[in-house]
Amino acid sequence: MYLIGLTGGIGAGKSTVAAALGELGAVVVDADAVAREVVAPGEPALRRLTESFGSSILSTDGSLNRQALAAIVFSDDQARATLNSIVHPAVRERTELYFSQAGATDVVVYDVPLLIEAQSSYPFDLVVVAMAPEEVRVERLKTIRGMTDAEARSRIESQATDEQRLAIADVIIDTGGTLEHTQEQVRNLWQTIALRAHE
DSSP: OEEEEEEEOTTSOHHHHHHHHHHHTOEEEEHHHHHHHTTSTTOHHHHHHHHHHOGGGBOTTSSBOHHHHHHHHTTOHHHHHHHHHHHHHHHHHHHHHHHHTSOTTOEEEEEOTTTTTTTOOOOOSEEEEEEOOHHHHHHHHHHHHOOOHHHHHHHHHTSOOHHHHHHHOSEEEEOSSOHHHHHHHHHHHHHHHHHHHTO
16 A cells, blocks of 8 residues: 555645545545544444533434534534543544455555644655645635635644645645646646556
8 A cells, every 4th residue: 555645734735635645546535534434423422522522512313513512612622622532532543444455466545634733654655745835725715615814814823834845735726726737736646646556
């Protein structure tokens, strides 16, 4: 297995890069999707969250009410630490299960927004960072997600800086231009990865 860590700030086009790699043949493991899976009804992590925070964090159908949980942990460092101590190990365990199911020659892309913030210790063969200028990202967030200018900038500022991402990047994909330009860079990267993965 050849393991790639893919990250990028909000609005930087990371999901576009992940999708393009998937179309080229990579196995994509989406950290956000895994995080939702492990707190689904019937999962041990959801049971532990309910034991820690009470049934008020559940919706009427038994699923996690994310807004209710967020209201509890938002301004409470201890509550947030409890949340992380339950969810992060569950995410890691599920992620490693998916990694273990990959074939020896598979290229696996771990699509993880907070790679730096989470200080991931996965043994990546390559770290790929999607990068776009802040103004481009702000416009995307306003257009695609309906955020105000202030909301978009606040979300960007709450994450790692471009400098921090550049410091861990083996490869940078410039996503500030056209979709075609991004996809061309991904195709070029794939050719390089395919050679390395089969060495």
